[in-house]
Amino acid sequence: MPVACSFLLLFVLILSTCRHKPGVYIQKLKNQHYRLIVNGSPYIIKGVCYNPVPIGSNHEYDWWADAHKPWVVDGKLMKGMGINTIRLYQANSEPEKVKQVIRDLYNLYGIRTLMGDWLGFWEYPCPFYGDKKFQDKVRNQLIEMVNLYKDEPGILGWILGNENNYSCLGHVNPWSNDEIDKEPDPQKQKAMRARIYYSFVNDLAKEVRKADPMHPIGLGNGELVGLEFANQFCPDVDFIACIIYRGRTFGNLFKSIRMTFDKPVLLAEFGADCYDAYLKKEDQNMQAFFLESQWNQIYENLANNKAGAGNCIGGTVFEWTDEWWKYNPDNPQEWKAHNTESGWSNGSYYFDIRAEGNKNMNEEWFGIVALSPELENGLNKRLPRKAYYVIREFWKHPVLKKTRGKKIPQGG
Numbered sequence: 001m002p003v004a005c006s007f008l009l010l011f012v013l014i015l016s017t018c019r020h021k022p023g024v025y026i027q028k029l030k031n032q033h034y035r036l037i038v039n040g041s042p043y044i045i046k047g048v049c050y051n052p053v054p055i056g057s058n059h060e061y062d063w064w065a066d067a068h069k070p071w072v073v074d075g076k077l078m079k080g081m082g083i084n085t086i087r088l089y090q091a092n093s094e095p096e097k098v099k100q101v102i103r104d105l106y107n108l109y110g111i112r113t114l115m116g117d118w119l120g121f122w123e124y125p126c127p128f129y130g131d132k133k134f135q136d137k138v139r140n141q142l143i144e145m146v147n148l149y150k151d152e153p154g155i156l157g158w159i160l161g162n163e164n165n166y167s168c169l170g171h172v173n174p175w176s177n178d179e180i181d182k183e184p185d186p187q188k189q190k191a192m193r194a195r196i197y198y199s200f201v202n203d204l205a206k207e208v209r210k211a212d213p214m215h216p217i218g219l220g221n222g223e224l225v226g227l228e229f230a231n232q233f234c235p236d237v238d239f240i241a242c243i244i245y246r247g248r249t250f251g252n253l254f255k256s257i258r259m260t261f262d263k264p265v266l267l268a269e270f271g272a273d274c275y276d277a278y279l280k281k282e283d284q285n286m287q288a289f290f291l292e293s294q295w296n297q298i299y300e301n302l303a304n305n306k307a308g309a310g311n312c313i314g315g316t317v318f319e320w321t322d323e324w325w326k327y328n329p330d331n332p333q334e335w336k337a338h339n340t341e342s343g344w345s346n347g348s349y350y351f352d353i354r355a356e357g358n359k360n361m362n363e364e365w366f367g368i369v370a371l372s373p374e375l376e377n378g379l380n381k382r383l384p385r386k387a388y389y390v391i392r393e394f395w396k397h398p399v400l401k402k403t404r405g406k407k408i409p410q411g412g
Helices: 003-020 070-081 095-109 132-149 164-169 186-211 227-233 253-260 284-300 332-336 386-396
Strands: 024-028 034-038 045-049 085-088 112-117 155-160 217-222 239-243 265-270 312-317 369-376 379-384
Touching: 034 312, 045 265, 070 095, 070 379, 070 386, 085 312, 095 112, 095 132, 112 132, 132 155, 132 186, 155 186, 164 186, 164 217, 186 217, 186 227, 217 227, 217 265, 227 253, 239 253, 253 265, 265 284, 284 312, 284 386
Parallel strands: 045 085, 045 312, 085 112, 112 155, 155 217, 217 239, 239 265, 265 312
Antiparallel strands: 024 034, 369 379
């Protein structure tokens, strides 16, 4: 073969390879660490969970159609903080609205979107993961969503489910089928449900990859519950999107995942509220302290940091703004008041665990940006809390406390 033809063939092969290289993908390094690559460069997900419900409304509010475009106002604040990613739990039913949000955030501020799907978790009366008709319905809706948004430049990846694994335990949105009901052993029943659920998610991951080979696919999972089953039945996801509330530290989470289900980890939902249920007052210092410590651990476990497990790709904090409807979602009168009642207890958030009944978690106070009843350009005025500035400075100068001033490799 002539030399000129050889070079031409080599060029064609290289060009073909480049065309098929995903724009966003997980890279496994020689040291077995993982990192996210976006357009050829390492990318640390520095994100927030996003659901900008205004004061006086609840989760049914269609913020996607808000003429005042809250995402544009929020995007400017996010960029000023250093946020590069938002997490959306579910797309709106009107695709053009969704595309507008994704495009505005990306084109105006360079902020990418992790798009989620509940996988029918909130279907009434419960999700029937053991039923083929239900599975087909969820599959069709998911693939339709992927096909609608996969070509948007602002899309970073997909997250399948959230805490759906808890339904396998029968604690949240329990489900069953005839085969499971015939099994007398409750523990075997849980294992059967886990096998069915994670196998189903794995099938979904394969379908998503066929539709969109250009973006990674995450398994939304509450804590580490069920990951031993995911290891067996759900190998085709690219990363674990872990929902976790462990207070100041994530403990042995990253090392445990290495041993149980060796996949990259995104802390897809974590955080701290800023209301002291014991002293009954807002405490921005408390929230900032917890969040800075949590981000410290995220960075400690990024690729190429010898101090950690090297399997973390970033996090999306819960959440951007407070949601005033959460304590009593069925009573519209209470959506106009910032409720200070605590809904549940978590001893890992120890500053206010001495609150009455040890209930110290305030669902309406998780925002790193507060909402004011005062309107500004038709929207509730945004009031960044101390955590906004503390995390902004940490991202600018990520010096880990445990590594005695050693700077951490950055990306994104």
